[in-house]
Amino acid sequence: xxxxxxxxxxxxxxxxxxxxxxxxxxxxxxxxxxxxxxxxxxxxxxxxxxxxxxxxxxxxxxxxxxxxxxxxxxxxxxxxxxxxxxxxxxxxxxxxxxxxxxxxxxxxxxxxxxxxxxxxxxxxxxxxxxxxxxxxxxxxxxxxxxxxxxxxxxxxxxxxxxxxxxxxxxxxxxxxxxxxxxxxxxxxxxxxxxxxxxxxxxxxxxxxxxxxxxxxxxxxxxxxxxxxxxxxxxxxxxxxxxxxxxxxxxxxxxxxxxxxxxxxxxxxxxxxxxxxxxxxxxxxxxxxxxxxxxxxxxxxxxxxxxxxxxxxxxxxxxxxxxxxxxxxxx
Amino acid sequence: xxxxxxxxxxxxxxxxxxxxxxxxxxxxxxxxxxxxxxxxxxxxxxxxxxxxxxxxxxxxxxxxxxxxxxxxxxxxxxxxxxxxxxxxxxxxxxxxxxxxxxxxxxxxxxxxxxxxxxxxxxxxxxxxxxxxxxxxxxxxxxxxxxxxxxxxxxxxxxxxxxxxxxxxxxxxxxxxxxxxxxxxxxxxxxxxxxxxxxxxxxxxxxxxxxxxxxxxxxxxxxxxxxxxxxxxxxxxxxxxxxxxxxxxxxxxxxxxxxxxxxxxxxxxxxxxxxxxxxxxxxxxxxxxxxxxxxxxxxxxxxxxxxxxxxxxxxxxxxxxxxxxxxx
Numbered sequence: 281x282x283x284x285x286x287x288x289x290x291x292x293x294x295x296x297x298x299x300x301x302x303x304x305x306x307x308x309x310x311x312x313x314x315x316x317x318x319x320x321x322x323x324x325x326x327x328x329x330x331x332x333x334x335x336x337x338x339x340x341x342x343x344x345x346x347x348x349x350x351x352x353x354x355x356x357x358x359x360x361x362x363x364x365x366x367x368x369x370x371x372x373x374x375x376x377x378x379x380x381x382x383x384x385x386x387x388x389x390x391x392x393x394x395x396x397x398x399x400x401x402x403x404x405x406x407x408x409x410x411x412x413x414x415x416x417x418x419x420x421x422x423x424x425x426x427x428x429x430x431x432x433x434x435x436x437x438x439x440x441x442x443x444x445x446x447x448x449x450x451x452x453x454x455x456x457x458x459x460x461x462x463x464x465x466x467x468x469x470x471x472x473x474x475x476x477x478x479x480x481x482x483x484x485x486x487x488x489x490x491x492x493x494x495x496x497x498x499x500x501x502x503x504x505x506x507x508x509x510x511x512x513x514x515x516x517x518x519x520x521x522x523x524x525x526x527x528x529x530x531x532x533x534x535x536x537x538x539x540x541x542x543x544x545x546x547x548x549x550x551x552x553x554x555x556x557x558x559x560x561x562x563x564x565x566x567x568x569x570x571x572x573x574x575x576x577x578x579x580x581x582x583x584x585x586x587x588x589x590x591x592x593x594x595x596x597x598x599x600x601x602x603x604x605x606x607x608x609x610x
Numbered sequence: 611x612x613x614x615x616x617x618x619x620x621x622x623x624x625x626x627x628x629x630x631x632x633x634x635x636x637x638x639x640x641x642x643x644x645x646x647x648x649x650x651x652x653x654x655x656x657x658x659x660x661x662x663x664x665x666x667x668x669x670x671x672x673x674x675x676x677x678x679x680x681x682x683x684x685x686x687x688x689x690x691x692x693x694x695x696x697x698x699x700x701x702x703x704x705x706x707x708x709x710x711x712x713x714x715x716x717x718x719x720x721x722x723x724x725x726x727x728x729x730x731x732x733x734x735x736x737x738x739x740x741x742x743x744x745x746x747x748x749x750x751x752x753x754x755x756x757x758x759x760x761x762x763x764x765x766x767x768x769x770x771x772x773x774x775x776x777x778x779x780x781x782x783x784x785x786x787x788x789x790x791x792x793x794x795x796x797x798x799x800x801x802x803x804x805x806x807x808x809x810x811x812x813x814x815x816x817x818x819x820x821x822x823x824x825x826x827x828x829x830x831x832x833x834x835x836x837x838x839x840x841x842x843x844x845x846x847x848x849x850x851x852x853x854x855x856x857x858x859x860x861x862x863x864x865x866x867x868x869x870x871x872x873x874x875x876x877x878x879x880x881x882x883x884x885x886x887x888x889x890x891x892x893x894x895x896x897x898x899x900x901x902x903x904x905x906x907x908x909x910x911x912x913x914x915x916x917x918x919x920x921x922x923x924x925x926x927x928x929x930x931x932x933x934x935x936x937x
Contacts, residue, residue, distance in 0.1 A: 329798035437887050467655040468825055469903075472869035472883035494799065497873040501881060521876060538803040539873040540828025544851045546874070547832035551810065554803035558768050 285456060285488050286318040286341065290350035293336050293512075297563065308562050310336040312512040313350070315589065320455070323482060323489040325503035325520070327496055327535070331562055333512035334492045338458050341490065342374055343367055355455075372402040375449035379461035381441030385433040385448075392429035395419065395447045402452055414451060421484075422447045422477060439470035443477065450481060458490045463498060475501055496539050500524055508532050511562055511570040514589050518597040528592055528599045530607065531555075531571045569602070577607045615684070616643035617786050617819040618667070618704075623679035623689075625662045625671065634891050636662040638843045640679070641918075644787065649813050649820040651830030651851065654840035655888045660823045663840075664789050668706050669696045684786065702732045705780035709792040711772035715764040721748075721775050722760030728782045747778040751808060770801035777808065787819040788812070794829065802829075809833055827867065831855055839863045842889045842899025849924020859924055859931040862900045898928070906930045 293311040311333040318324055326334045339345045341352055343359050352359045354370060362370075375398075378384040385394055395415045399406055406414070416426045422443040433441055442462060449457055459478065463471040475498060482489055493499050499506055499520070506523050508516040508531065516529040527533045534555035541547055557574040560566055568586050572578035581602050589600040625637040637659040644650050654660045665671050667681045667688055681688045683704055691699070700706075708714045716724060725747055726740035735743065741760065748756035751774040764772055773793060780788055790809060794802035810833045813820050822833055830837050830851060837854040839847040839862065847860040858864040868882040886903040889895060898916055901907040910929050918927040 329800060439887055467888055468827075469655060469866060469869055469884040470887060472871070472881045473885075475871065476881055476883055496799075497871040500873060500875075501871045501877050524873070524876070534800060536873060538799045540802075540806070540826060540832060541872050541874050542827035542831045542855050542867060542870065544831045544855055547828065548810070551803055551807045551832045554807055555800040556804070558770055558801065559798070 282319045282321055284317045285320040285355060286316075287353040288314050288316040288337075288341070288350065289353070290315065291337070291340060291352065292348045292350050293333070293340050293345055294348040306563055309512050309565065310562070311340060311347075314509075314512075314514055316507060316514070316517070318456075318488060318490065320488055321486055322505060323491055323503045325499035325506040326490060326492045326509065327494065327499055327506060328509035328515075329494060329535075329559065331511065331559060332509040334494075334509055335460055336512075337509070338376070338460055338490060338492045341456075342371075342376060342458065369402075372398075372452050373455040374458070375452065375454040375456070376458040376460065377442070377445050377449050377462045379464050381438050381445050381465065382433055384445055385441060387433055390430050390432060391419070391424075391436075391444055394433070394444060395451055398448060398452050415447075418447045418451050419444075421481070422450070423473075437470075438466050439473060442466065442474055446474075446477065446481070450485065450487075453485055454487055456488045456490065458492070460492045461494065462491075464493070464495065471498070478502060496536060508535065511560070511565050513570055513586075514598070514600060515571065516597075516599045517589075518599075522597060528597070528604045528608065529571075529601050530575050530577055530604075534574070569600070577603050579603070614645065616645050617684060618642075618644045618821075619680075619682045619685075620663070620667065621680045621682075623663060623666060623677070623681060625659070625666050626676050627672065628674045628676065632892065635894065636843055636891055637666065640845060642838055642845065642848070644819040644821060646786070646819050647813065647817040648836065649809075649822055649834045651834030651837040652821060652823045652840060653825065653827055653830055653837060655825055657888055657891050658840040659843040659891070660840050661791050664706070664791065664821060664823060668700060668704065668789065670706075698732070701728050701780070701785075702783045703786045704789070705783075705785040705787070706789040706791065707773070707776045707780050707793050709795045711769065711776045711796075712764060714776055715772060715779075717764055720761050720763060721767070725775070725778050725782050728779070732783055743782070744778070747781060748775070750781070751775075751778045752804075753778070768801075769797055770804065773797060773801075773805055774808070777805075777812075781812070781816075784816070785818065787821070789821045789823070791823045792825070793822070795824070795826075806832055827855060827870065839866075842894050843891055844899070844927065845918055845925075846900065846927045847924055848918065848926075853923035857923060857934065859921060859926040859933065860900075860928050861904045861906050861930070861932055864932055865903075865905075906932070 291311055291314040294307040294309050296305045297308045298305050328334050340347050392415055396411050399411050424443050463474050491503055503520050505519050510531050516532045527536055537550050537553045555574055560573055566573050568583045572582040587600045587602045589598050592599040620642045623640040627634040640663045652660045666677045677689055722741055722744045725744035729735040729740040745756055748759055753759050753774050794805050834851045837851050838845045841862050847854055847863050865884045869884050884903050889899050895902055897913050898911045901911040916927045916929050918925045
């Protein structure tokens with residue numbers, strides 16, 4: 281097994297929410313006790329619906345939001361308590377690609393300046409010519425021609441802007457690339473281009489990927505392992521093909537069944553199996569297992585005791601469910 | 611299903627917009643009929659013209675739009691209708707729901723009143739009877755705790771619940787036809803499945819004609835009977851949901867299916883991306899609008915625009931239609 285690049289232990293991110301003028305401040309538990317080891321070179325998918333904490337988790341790894349408690353250990357070094365100045369050199373190895381490709385690019389900078397900026401910050405010794413050649417090389421690598429260097433982001437389509445964002449993130453050859461819904465804003469015919477590009481880049485550069493997405497079809501394409509979150513808690517972790525072929529947690533099963541497939545022989549029956557109910561308010565999550573209010577298999581125990589995120593079958597899989605053994609379909 | 615007169619008959623509909631940068635031809639020569647109890651899926655990427663065609667039918671286009679052609683609801687021409695005549699049909703015989711329920715519902719009016727409003731206005735229903743009907747409609751669209759919801763405001767409801775309320779508003783007067791424009795795009799996937807299931811149920815139960823506009827071929831697979839695929843402002847393929855999705859004949863439909871990752875399929879099939887990007891409606895390529903991205907394109911495709919021609923399973927607008935299985 282390859283080395284652990286990143287470890288999360290008991291990670292919590294709470295946000296204070298003052299919903300009444302003079303009322304007490306309440307805490308929204310966006311991420312609630314996540315344990316995770318990310319291995320060097322893997323692509324790990326973090327999936328779940330809105331409000332499950334997947335983006336907050338990614339931002340906490342980068343310390344863009346500071347965790348309330350728990351630890352983020354990057355290559356053996358705990359990040360909590362580090363100052364911005366102490367974090368800066370580490371950021372060279374930790375890069376991110378955002379969902380909205382145009383909004384994440386400065387409209388007043390040329391494409392060349394945007395992609396060169398991380399080099400200016402992290403490799404100030406590089407001279408102009410060397411910087412330009414690095415930028416040109418990376419632009420070509422992501423499928424853009426070098427003559428885009430002097431143009432501005434608004435001149436490009438969504439897919440091209442996402443390529444520019446990827447070039448900016450990859451220019452420092454980071455050890456970890458966090459992708460936060462990188463294809464969700466793109467047209468269907470463009471999504472595959474970006475998925476294939478990310479796969480090729482990972483093959484060539486060997487970076488580790490944290491792929492945050494609500495799109496389970498895309499995650500199956502790109503990731504080696506998948507972590508399923510619900511209301512800030514970990515529900516299931518498994519190697520991708522095992523998770524899709526045999527989901528153990530009832531939420532994972534419901535989530536997978538809800539993704540539409542373009543086949544009229546299969547899809548109507550999938551709709552019939554849709555999960556019932558809605559996401560509870562994250563400000564007052566259910567007791568015990570947070571998924572129990574939508575779970576067809578919930579029993580009294582599920583309301584009383586939160587299930588541990590425990591090893592299932594073998595050490596490669598984890599699941600947080602009291603009943604996964606009994607309820608598994610034959 | 612095809613035996614009776616269609617509910618909606620759209621014939622050679624075109625929509626263009628006058629802009630400071632020139633004319634945009636958003637929809638060209640759009641011909642389509644929808645029958646009672648039938649759901650037509652209209653699929654395309656951004657700028658394909660799928661929403662503009664039906665906004666034209668609803669008389670909801672921006673003021674710089676020019677509409678040509680015809681759209682008849684049970685034989686009655688809709689294009690060119692104005693003011694009161696249009697309002698007698700809209701929300702009564704012909705309803706539309708949109709992607710974002712928050713901006714479509716009025717924020718300062720209780721949910722029950724918004725559903726009752728069209729009943730009172732169009733059918734002269736008493737307010738007590740309209741409230742009772744609103745409650746019945748909320749139950750029909752599976753809003754939990756319906757009685758309490760009647761007096762709530764849209765912001766107090768979840769996104770999925772708001773979309774259900776919007777469907778209840780649209781159904782209040784028992785329309786002949788419901789047009790749903792990306793009704794689940796803003797929703798989480800488990801809620802999307804619930805809303806799609808509801809639409810399928812309403813189509814079966816009420817015998818209503820339905821149009822489901824979406825960018826997602828998976829969404830139409832569960833609900834639609836027929837599918838129209840749009841590209842560059844035109845229908846490029848039209849046929850039963852089975853023939854279009856299982857044996858697509860237009861290279862665009864086929865390429866789209868091959869480029870889509872599927873949740874029920876391991877990663878061993880290569881994902882065949884479509885090169886380039888959807889055309890800008892301001893500068894549509896000559897000939898077939900798909901030719902710059904098409905692997906089958908010939909000289910003819912670059913100069914001569916193919917028309918929609920009926921085939922054994924589907925109608926297709928292509929000089930070189932493909933045959934065989936989707937993969």
